[in-house]
Amino acid sequence: MSDDPEIMLRERFSIQGGDFGRAGRVSTTIKSMLKQIGFPAPLIRRVAIATYEAEINVVVYADRADVTFEVTPTVIRVILEDEGRGIADLDLAMQEGYSTATDEIREMGFGAGMGLPNIKRNADDLEITSEVGVGTTVRITVLAGE
């Protein structure tokens, strides 16, 4: 979370780990909100894709997460703070093709080691901090003013 005085909009959501039926609800809600504000479609698409991949990661790997969505005149931020197993080797997790996914996840159409690289590709800035056995925080920033 940030104390940025420029914040025009801040919403909070929560995601439940293992809740495959509701996976995608937070990112599609954020997408609708950005559409209502009137951001350009390609920008909204980047935020939605990055958030959706991060949301899937929470559902798949974590116990739960709090999501903070913030919009300022210059940036769109999505911060996912999860409680869960954490990521042991971040560099490895960032490599395309690396995955610890189960068959159940692959049946959903994910788990090919594309998630974090996809988030990075769509974000202008991506910060990930993680502690094994505690959880992971993912901060996605997309510049809004371009």
Added chain:
Amino acid sequence: MTLNEVVHVLEGELVCCAEKDSMEITGVCASDLMSDVLAFGTAGSLLITGLTNAQSVNTAEVADVVAIAYARGKRPADSVLLLAEEKGMPVILCGLSLYEACGRLYEHGLVSGSEIREPQ
């Protein structure tokens, strides 16, 4: 090509959002891997897939895919079709394989709705 023409070429059935049958389709992205659709699909495309769960609809919405065709005679659960209807996402059911569906649409002039990427 319009959605209606796509349905005809695929010998399929439009089971969701039939009112959008004159919508223009500009390209095709075909995959069962949703992360690939998110990474390489382009906005405005038709998604052809064999994956029938709710994530196929969510992925389509997030990636600005404008319609979904389920190949190989697969039919999503009613809850998935309801989700598509809620999101205004047209759904085509067709009996063709993914390869055949893509081949026919390509033959009729629909281009790739995926980015080209060199082997890594």
